[in-house]
Amino acid sequence: MSKRIEVRDLDVYYGKFKAVEGITLNIEPRSVTAFIGPSGCGKSTFIRTLNRMHEVIPGAWVDGEVLIDGSNLYEAGVDPVLVRRQVGMVFQRPNPFPTMSIRENVLAGVKLNNKRLSKSDADDLVERSLKGANLWNEVKDRLEKPGSGISGGQQQRLCIARAIAVQPDVLLMDEPCSALDPISTLAIEDLIEELKTEYTIVIVTHNMQQASRVSDRTAFFNIAGTGQPGKLIEYDDTSTIFSNPSEQSTEDYVSGKFG
């Protein structure tokens, strides 16, 4: 289930623009890793390379390797669709399928994977996934209503339910709580804590408290200036990054002096 991620010498481009440079890091299974750093340093760009979502943008490409349990995602012949099945993603802005019901949204990824489910298995999966995302009580009486007809915070939890319904090995979350109220945010953090017993989790967050609450390891990224590529500055246990970092820029960032 849970898998190890190894990134080696990764550069990430939009056409000629190098947005992220020289990333090498390992992410252990059954752990939560937080990516932090100022706006524009390439956190979203980098996280999208971990399931080949980066290249869906025209002209976008990478140089380097990303290995999941030893196999390079970028090797010739690897099907990006299969990669995305293994490595699920929750985005910064909630993106439920607007024409589908809440129930259909939860099952959407499972159906894409061509899994045939009996009605009662599907019902169980919908209930389990929505409970897991702390949304069940709010939507259980309107599962057939459109996924777009709920609040932004509810929509994000619906997207989390959709991602976990397919039981991926790795779950990538790009600021999954930025549209959520504090109660829902804490519920998602509890959920992340539960999910890490089964999944490898990577979360981008601007919320320092959240990074220190939920993650085991933290990667700090920074950018030298406009037009420069973002770089990984420091990667260590979360407690070290927040209490005793090696780099001055990490210290400045986590203590709120910039960014």
Ligand SMILES: Nc1ncnc2c1ncn2[C@@H]1O[C@H](COP(=O)(O)OP(=O)(O)OP(=O)(O)O)[C@@H](O)[C@H]1O
């Ligand atoms: N589709 C795109 N085409 C060209 N450049 C892009 C694209 N998306 C992002 N960039 C550029 O890549 C760099 C990194 O952006 P990215 O969105 O990864 O930053 P981020 O760290 O996630 O920022 P934020 O914290 O604001 O979400 C920025 O210079 C940005 O303008």
Ligand SMILES: [Mg+2]
């Ligand atoms: Mg971003």
